[in-house]
Amino acid sequence: MIDFRHIDAFRAVMKSENMIQAARMIGASQPGISRLIADLERLSGVKLFDRTRAKLNPTPEAYALFDEVERRYAGLNAIREFAQCLRENASSPVRFGTVMSFGIGFAGRAIAAFRAAQPQARISHLTGSSALIAAQVAARTCDIGLVTDNADVSTVSSSMFAVMDLVCAVPSDSALARSRTITAKMLMGQNIIAYPREDMIRWGLASLLEEVGAGHQGGPVETPYSASICAFVREGIGIGFVHPAAAYDFLGSGIALRRFERSLPVRTLLIKGIGTPLSATADQLGGILAETLKSTEKAVSKALMQ
Structure with missing residues (x-):
């Protein structure tokens, strides 16, 4: 034969x-x-x-x-x-993308925890707009991503990752910092660091302030990023409404975080490709992101009570 x-x-x-x-x-x-x-x-x-x-x-x-x-x-x-x-x-990197609120300190803490669990693993991280992250995940150039819930996720698989209320960031030595809860009327006369005009958060805040008769006291600076707002508050430029995941990085740095009298929820989705299961390492990273979220929420809740 x-x-x-x-x-x-x-x-x-x-x-x-x-x-x-x-x-x-x-x-x-x-x-x-x-x-x-x-x-x-x-x-x-x-x-x-x-x-x-x-x-x-x-x-x-x-x-x-x-x-x-x-x-x-x-x-x-x-x-x-x-x-x-x-x-x-x-042996290729685990690739994940996040919007800016989760893209600096939060991503760093998650990556550190992942590296502790998987010392040999390699990671590729991308920070950008929700549209960019969703496009990358749909194209399989990112394994998983964190995007806001107003993103177009029709080409990916999505699930709710986080629902977190915006918090007020104020200078730690200001009169506002002495209150556990900030009301809309307390904002009268304040320099509120604004989000861009096209941002949904700015629309929501403007409607709320008009509803209670406080008006919208726009400050001298506008920016789309909570981390930037926190930095500006720390420098005494004004006060702002920020995402807790980004505000975490500024705890103890001259700003105080306070609850607002109204709930201002921001929803974040975890997205992945359709039809292809995640690798074991990417799935493990998803679990670590969830654990990092829990520790972040706990730390921010503690700061809100101080």
């Missing part, structure tokens, strides 16, 4: 046209190669080589057989390359 040993020997001879080189190619002896070629000719009933003292001369039948062998080896090489890709993917 013809088997792979015969085909390997035949292929080596066709490539080298020399028994010694063919033997070296497949790690066999020269007599072993000669035996395999003779067996192949006997088993197939086809003369494959004209033998001279100098070398083997392939017959037309040998060239025809070689073409078929190379086609089959091309398929085998494709399988080998696919297996190599699987090996590389197994």
